[in-house]
Structures are given as structure tokens and as C-alpha cells.
Amino acid sequence: MNFSRRNFLRSGAACSFGAATGFANDLMRFNAFAADTSGYRALVCVFLFGGMDGHDTVIPYDTASYNQYADIRSSLFNRYDDNEGGSTRERDQLLPLTLANAGAFGGRQFALPPELGPLHELINRGDGAIVSNVGPLVVPLNRTEYQNRTAPRPxxxxxxxDQQSVWMSxxxxxxxxxxxxRLADMIxxxxGNSDATFTTVSTSGSTVFLQGEIVGQYQVGSNGPQEIRGLGESSLFGSSQLPGIYEASLRAEGQSLTNLLQRDFSGVMNRSIDANRTLRESFGGAAPFATAFPQSRLGAxxxxxxxxxxxxxxxxxxxxxxxxxxxxxxxxxxQHQSMPRLHTGIAEAMRAFYEATVEMGIDQxxxxxxxSDFGRTLTVNRDGTDHGWGAHHLVIGGGVNGARIIGDFPEPVIDHEYDTGNGxxxxxxxxxxxxxxxxxWFGLNNSELNDALPGLSNFSQTNIGLFS
Structure with missing residues (x-):
């Protein structure tokens, strides 16, 4: 069996914490932190690979803005209208947002497409918000500075x-x-956690987003914890004794390891085996949710x-x-065919997840x-859109300062102050x-936030008001 260290680290097994130097030594590189870890809180990043079109997600709704938007996207709108029995972008089919901060937009109104109905309901009742035109920046930047290259850009x-990585890191x-x-490093x-193994968890393979200096990531599959192939599988070897021998070999039991790489690999392997078993056994004894999740990859x-x-x-x-x-x-x-399906998938899965947190009593x-990688252009290339930069994103949870659009929302026109071209x-x-x-909101203080986010000091506003 070819089971190299690289293949192992890329597998769905656990890669928990503190590689060769040991967790206690890693902590010495940090200042004394005192994040508020009372109660329980979780952050769940839903990353949409490919670059989700924010312009097609949060749509201008007041008549003047809608007409501007529809004119720029007329060829794509015509394709939507040609969908037989499918989605449309006709104004009377959109879902208007009732915003608590509507006055901040000077009479402008906004809506979501019909496929986002399950999340539209949550946002309107205050259990969700939209962060508008968010994306990677080195410093605040406008069109003139961008064109003249007088300020750094990502x-x-x-x-x-690259932009997936820049968004995450x-x-x-x-x-x-x-x-x-890095946020988890501060915890x-x-x-803050008596057992750090399950501090950061990925269901989508190895990701730089979850990798800290002292905290690694525990990886699971879409069906839960994954066992290293061969452990506990007597049928694989044709013997009830060989799985135990195989496990002892993986754990390097009775071996004196002098090579640093061998010790590193053995340490990761031992933590992986133990963590997988802990989680699998816990899963086996847990009661199922009453909440029904959609049968989709994101839902799973x-x-x-x-x-x-x-x-x-x-x-x-x-x-x-x-x-x-x-x-x-x-x-x-x-786009007229794919976005309705994608929006439906986001809405159903994120709504089911929210309802499960309500069921557990921890929606707050x-x-x-x-x-996502980036947003997309406001202009269209007949029936699609090209790579953009800033985009509008959804935040769902009972603790969110909801029924709001947070941040500046550029008008649906071309060549304004924050347009590099083509919207x-x-x-x-x-x-x-x-x-x-x-x-x-997670519990970090200002010192910890600046340590976790080295670029934060380039921005005067460090709290955008997403939570009450």
C-alpha cells in the first residue's frame, strides 16, 4: 500500500494540531491571549468555488435602479425569460427585502431571486444579513488609485x-x-477548548482557510468521519489479527524513531486514528435531527x-x-440555467442548517x-458573466444584526468610483x-484580532456592525 505522508495529509483523515514541535512549544510563540470563550460559538464558512455572481444574488428593486440594471443585463434577462417554466428576473417575480436600515440607501430598494426564498424569509425576519461588496483589499482603494497604481492591490x-487563497489567507x-x-490559534x-482536535473542521478536503500556526484542521467526509483503509477490516486482509498488526505498524508501536519526518508522520497518524474513532463512536450514539437536510453535496x-x-x-x-x-x-x-439551481442549493442547505441550530437551541x-473566489462583472457576455472582484455575501444566524444590508452598495451603473471596468x-x-x-463575535479582543489579521491595521473601521 502506497501511503506516503503527503497522501495521508491530503486524505479525509484527521490532521489535528501541532506537528513536530509539539503544541506547548508552539504556544510559546504567541503572546498571552485571553479570548472570551464562555458559552459556545461556531463560525461556518460556506465557500462557493468559481466566483458567485453577487449582482445576480442581491438585485436592485426600486424602479429606477431595476431599470438601469435590466438594461445592462438585457441579453441575460432575455435568456432568463426563455427558461421554460424556470426562473425569471422579472421585477414582479423577485423577493423584496424589508430592511431595518433601508434609510441608509436613499430610497433604493433591493430583492433576492425567487430561488433564495428560504433565506429571504430569514433575512427579512432578522435572522440573516447581507454584507455588500466585500472582497480582498490591501488598503482602501478607489477607481483612480486602481487605474494609476498609486495604492497597493491584492x-x-x-x-x-489565487483569489480563493487570497480570500482565505x-x-x-x-x-x-x-x-x-488564525482566529482558532487565538482560541x-x-x-479555550479542552480538546483542540475538533477546533477547526473541514468537510471539503484540505483548505488553507483553516490552517493556523498552531492549529491544524480535522477533515471529515460528507458522510462523517473517515477510517483509514484497513483498520478494523479483517475482510481486507483475510485475517482477524492482521488489522491490529497493521494499526500497530501505523502507530509505530515499539519502534524508536530518530528521524524527524518519521516522528511527525507517526504523531499525525496516532492523532488521526484516535480522533476518527472518537468522532465515529460519538456519531453512533447521537440522536438524529428532526430537521430534514436536502440530498445535495452542500446539504450533506x-x-x-x-x-x-x-x-x-x-x-x-x-x-x-x-x-x-x-x-x-x-x-x-x-448562467440563466445554472444560477437558479445553485441558488436553490444554497438556500435549501443553509436554511436546513439554521433550523438544525434552532433545534439544538444554539441558533444565537x-x-x-x-x-467565494470573487464576484462577477455587471456587464454580460450574452448569457454569462466574467470574473469580478467585490461581491455580496450572506450571513445567517440568530445572533446576526439582521434584516440589514451592511456596507456600501454601489449603484447598478458602469464607470463609477468603485468600478474597474464592466461593473x-x-x-x-x-x-x-x-x-x-x-x-x-467569536470572542477575540482587539489585540488578538490584530495578531490574527495582520492587514487589519490598514482599515480604520474594524467592526462593520454585523452583530448586535
Whole structure:
């Protein structure tokens, strides 16, 4: 069996915490932190790979703005209208938002497409909000500064892999640490979780978003914890004794390991085996949810997240960061056919997850939010859109300062102050500001937030008002 260290770390098994140097030594690199870890809180990043079109997600609704928007997107609108029995972008079919801060937009109104109905209901009643035009920034930036290159910009704009990484870590592809992991580092440094193994959990493979300096990521599949192939499988070897021998070999029992790589691999392997068994046994004894999750990849991932959250007490955690992922959002063509399906998937899965938190009595303590490579252009290429930059994102949870659009919402016109061209928005809210607001709700103080988010000091506003 070819089971190299690299293949192991990329597998769905656990990669928990503190690699070769040991967790206690890693903590010495941090200042003394005292994050508030009372009660329980979880952040759930729903990453939409490909670049979700924010312009097609939060739609201008007042007559004047809608007409401007419809004129720019007329060819795509015509395609929507040609959908037989499918979605449309006709104004009378949209779902208007009733905003608590409607006065901030000077009479402008906004709506969601019909497929986002389950989340529209949550937002209108105050259990969700929209963060408008958010994206990676180095410093605040406008069109003139962008064109004249008089202020720094994020590296490798409009590249899928790089911008996924920049959104998650402020660095292009190859980055080591993500801001989800760095927030978790602060929790670990404060000894907020009695067992750090399940502090950061991914249901979508290895991700830089969850990787901290001292906290790694525990990976599960969409059906829950994954066992290393061969452990406990007598049928694989044709013997009831060989699985035990195989496990002892993986754990390097009775071996004196002098090579650092061998010790590192053995340590990860031991933690993986133990963590998988702990979680699998806990799953086996947990009662099922009354909430029905959709039979989709995103629905399955969020159901696993909910099941892990339900075990928070037995797993010894008071703070957790989760990452789930879904693809298909690179809508260069046939957007009128793909976006309704994608929106339906987001709405059904995130609504079911929210209802599961209500069922557990912790809807005030869990915040799920969307993120993506980038937004897309306001202009269209007949039946699709091209790579953009800033985008509008959804935040769902009972603790959210809901029924609001947070941040500046550019008008649906071309060549304004925050347009690089073709309606490609320069973000007016930085990911650092968004992350700091989530991190503050998570329990981190200002010193910890600045340590976790080195770029935060470039922005005067570090709390965008997403939580009450």
C-alpha cells in the first residue's frame, strides 16, 4: 500500500494540531491571549468555488435602479425569460427585502431571486444579513488609485486559484495560514477548548482557510468521519489479527524513531486514528435531527457540521470554525440555467442548517456565511458573466444584526468610483474587516484580532456592525 505522508495529509483523515514541535512549544510563540470563550460559538464558512455572481444574488428593486440594471443585463434577462417554466428576473417575480436600515440607501430598494426564498424569509425576519461588496483589499482603494497604481492591490486579481487563497489567507496560491485558522490559534492560545482536535473542521478536503500556526484542521467526509483503509477490516486482509498488526505498524508501536519526518508522520497518524474513532463512536450514539437536510453535496456537508456541533460538550469544545465547499459558480455561459439551481442549493442547505441550530437551541451561537473566489462583472457576455472582484455575501444566524444590508452598495451603473471596468466592483468592505467582525463575535479582543489579521491595521473601521 502506497501511503506516503503527503497522501495521508491530503486524505479525509484527521490532521489535528501541532506537528513536530509539539503544541506547548508552539504556544510559546504567541503572546498571552485571553479570548472570551464562555458559552459556545461556531463560525461556518460556506465557500462557493468559481466566483458567485453577487449582482445576480442581491438585485436592485426600486424602479429606477431595476431599470438601469435590466438594461445592462438585457441579453441575460432575455435568456432568463426563455427558461421554460424556470426562473425569471422579472421585477414582479423577485423577493423584496424589508430592511431595518433601508434609510441608509436613499430610497433604493433591493430583492433576492425567487430561488433564495428560504433565506429571504430569514433575512427579512432578522435572522440573516447581507454584507455588500466585500472582497480582498490591501488598503482602501478607489477607481483612480486602481487605474494609476498609486495604492497597493491584492496579488493576482481575477485568477481562480489565487483569489480563493487570497480570500482565505490574504496571500496567493501557496499560502501557509488562513484567517479561520488564525482566529482558532487565538482560541487555542487562550486554552479555550479542552480538546483542540475538533477546533477547526473541514468537510471539503484540505483548505488553507483553516490552517493556523498552531492549529491544524480535522477533515471529515460528507458522510462523517473517515477510517483509514484497513483498520478494523479483517475482510481486507483475510485475517482477524492482521488489522491490529497493521494499526500497530501505523502507530509505530515499539519502534524508536530518530528521524524527524518519521516522528511527525507517526504523531499525525496516532492523532488521526484516535480522533476518527472518537468522532465515529460519538456519531453512533447521537440522536438524529428532526430537521430534514436536502440530498445535495452542500446539504450533506452542513448536516455533518450540525452533527459535530451537537457533540460539542462530549468533544470538549467551546469554539469551532468549519469549512464547507460547493462548486459550479464560474458562470461564463448558461448562467440563466445554472444560477437558479445553485441558488436553490444554497438556500435549501443553509436554511436546513439554521433550523438544525434552532433545534439544538444554539441558533444565537452559530453564524454561517458565504464566501467565494470573487464576484462577477455587471456587464454580460450574452448569457454569462466574467470574473469580478467585490461581491455580496450572506450571513445567517440568530445572533446576526439582521434584516440589514451592511456596507456600501454601489449603484447598478458602469464607470463609477468603485468600478474597474464592466461593473467589476472594487470592494468597499475588506475581507479583513469582515473577518475581524466575525472574530470579535467569536470572542477575540482587539489585540488578538490584530495578531490574527495582520492587514487589519490598514482599515480604520474594524467592526462593520454585523452583530448586535
Amino acid at each position: 496579488p493576482r486579481l481575477f485568477s481562480h486559484n 490574504s496571500r496567493p496560491e501557496g499560502a501557509q495560514f488562513g484567517w479561520g485558522g 487555542a492560545a487562550s486554552l 456537508q452542513l448536516q455533518v457540521v450540525a452533527r459535530i456541533i451537537a457533540l460539542r460538550a462530549s468533544l470538549g469544545v467551546s469554539r469551532q470554525v468549519f469549512f464547507v465547499g460547493d462548486g459550479g459558480y464560474d458562470t461564463h455561459s448558461n 451561537d452559530v453564524a454561517s456565511f458565504t464566501a 467589476r466592483l472594487i470592494p468597499t468592505t475588506a475581507v479583513d474587516q469582515f473577518a475581524a467582525t466575525l472574530g470579535g
